[in-house]
Amino acid sequence: MEFLGNTWNAFAAIFTVTPGWMTFGGWVAAGLTICLFSFLYKDNPFFKVAEHLYLGAGMGWLFQVYLFQTWKPKVFLPLMEGQYSVLIPALLGLSLVTQFFPRISWVSRYGFTFIMGYGSGLVIPLTISTDFLKQIGGTIAPFMVSEINSGNIISLLNGTFVAFGFICVLFYFFFSVEHKGAVKKASNIGIYFLMLYFGAAFGNTVMGRFSLLYGRFDDLYKYSAPEYFYATHVVLGLLVAYFILDKLVLSRRGGGQEAH
C-alpha cells in the first residue's frame, strides 16, 4: 500500500507546475492554435492532428465532468446515503444504453419516451409564458404610464413604433393566409424590421467573435516571448516551411504527370 502511495506521489510530482511545464504548455497552446488556424489556408496533417486531439480532449473532459458532477453527486452519493429513489431515473438513463444490444434495444424506448414527455411538459408552459405573455407584456409596457405628458411622449411614440413593427413581423409569419394585398404589404414591412434587427445582431456577434480572436492573438503574442523560446515564431515558421515544401513537391508531381 505504501509502495502504491509513493508511486502515485512520484507520478503526481511529474505534473507539478514548474517553469519547464509552463514553457511546454506555451508550446502546446501556440502549436495547437496555429495548427487549427492553418485550416484557413487548406486542409493539412497538422490540422488533422489538432482536430482529433481537440475532439478527444473535449470528450475526455466531458466524461470526467459527467462522472464527477452528475454521476457521483446525483447517483452514487445518494445511493450510499440510502436514497434508493434515484434508482428510477438512473435506470431510465441506463435503458438508453440498451441501444447497443439489438435484442433488448426496445427497452431504450422507455427512457426516450420519458425524455420526450418530460421535455414537452417542461417546454410547453414555458413557451406560453415566454412567447405569449412576456412578448405581449413587453410590447405594451411603454404604454403603462401614469399620465401622458411631454416628458414621456417620445417613449410612447417609440412604443407605438415597436408595436407596429412587431405586428408587421407577425404578419410575415402567417402561414395559413395567402400573402397578398394588405397582408403582403404588412409582411413586407415586417421583413424590413427583421432585417434591421438581424443587421444589429450580426454586428454585435461579430464584435464578440473579434474579441475571441484578439484573445488567441494575445496568447500567441505571449508565447512568442524569449521565456517561451519563441514558440509562436518557431511553430509558424515550421508550418510555412511545410506548406512551401508541400507546394513544391505537388507542383513537381503535377509537372511530371503533364510530361507523361
Place this chain on the structure above:
Amino acid sequence: MKRPPIIPLILPFLFLTSPSSAAKPSPLPPLTGFTAADMPGDAGGAALLRWDSPGEAAEGATIEVYASDTAKPGWVKIAEFPASAHPEKDMDLPFWAWRPAPGRHALAADTSSAFGRPDEAQEIEFKLRLVKGAASVETGPARAVIGGNWFNVSRFNNLVLMLTIIIVFFWTVSHAKRKGLFIRRIAGLDAIDEAIGRATEMGRPIFYSTGIGPMSLVPTIASTSILGEVARKVAQYDTSLKVPHFDPIVMTVCKEVVKQSYLEMERPDSYRDDINFFVSQDQFSFAASVDAMIHREKPAACFFIGHFMAESLLLAEVGATTGAIQIAGTEQESQLPFFFTSCDYTLIGEELYAAGAYLSKDPMLMSTLKVQDFGKAFVMLAVVTGSVLLAAGAVFGWEPLMKIVGQLFKAY
C-alpha cells in the same frame, strides 16, 4: 424651628423624572398584526410576512426582519427596509391571487439565502424590529412552515391560455381533416427537393446537422421532423446521407426517424446504422470535426436545421466554400444573420416549426400551423387592445384598469 429633611422629599421627584427607558414610553409605535405564513405558489424558500402599517409615527424608521430555523435556533437578519416600504398593494402578485388589505404591509421574505431550500418543509420563526436611531420595538415571534407548492395560482393566465390553445388545436384538427388547410409557400423548404436532386446527380453525400440542442428543445424536435422528410427523399433517390450529432440522445431519436423513413419508402436494404453518428458533445470540437468532414467529403448539399449557437458560421462558412447548396434554419435570432450570409436558403424561427407540416401535408401537423397562426392573431389583438387600454387609462387616469391589463399579460 427644625428644618424638614430635604432628601426624602426630593428622592421621589428625582425617581419620577429619571431618564429610565422602563418608565419612559418608546417614541416608536408597536408593530401590530404581525403574521407569518408559507409563501403561496412558490418553489419553497420564502415566507409571506404581513403586519399593520406603523403609520406616520414611524417615519424615517427602518424595519429589520429576523428569522430563525426552529431546528437550529438562532436569529439571522434576512431583510431591512424603510418602515413605509412594502404596502400590500405593491406586492408583485396578480389580482386573482392577491387581495391587498388597506393599511397592511406584506413581504415575500426570502429564507433560502440564510437556511437553504431543502426538499422537506422547514419550520421557521420570524420577528420584526422597528428601529429609529437608538429606539426600537420588536414584535413577538411568528412561526410558519414553509415549503414548495404544487400550484402557482399567479400563473392562472398561463393555464387559461394553454387550455384555449388546446381547444383551438382540437377544433383545427377536425377542421383540417374535413376541409384541408392552405399553407403559403416557404422557399427554403421548396429547395429541399432541389438540394437532394443535386446531390443525387453529382453522386455526392448530403450532410444534415440537427445542431447542438438537446431533445427537449422545440427546434431540435422540428429538425428531427424535417430530417424524416429529407430521409424519405434520400431513400427514394438512393443518395448518401450523413448526420453528425452533438447529443447522443438526439442521435438515437434520429436513428429511429431515419430508419422509419427508409422503411416507409420500402428501402430498408439501403438503410445503414452509421448514417447517424456521434461526433462530440463539446461545441467547438464538434464544429471543428464537422467542418473537416465537410471540407474533405465535399457534400452536394448541407442542411443546418435546429438549435445552433456560435458554431453556426463555422459550419455554414465551410459548407459555402465547398460549393454545397445550403439550407439552414434556427430559432436563434443571433445566429440567423450568419446563416443568411453563408447559406442559400434560411428558415427563420417559426418557418422551422412549420416545416414538418409543410413537407408532410399531414392534417394533424397542418392544423398545428393553423393553431400557431391563431396564436399570432391573438398576440396581435392583445398588443393592440392592451396598448389602447393602457393609453386610455393614462389619459383618463383609470389606474385599476391599467393594473388589470398589465397583470393579465404578465408572465409570473
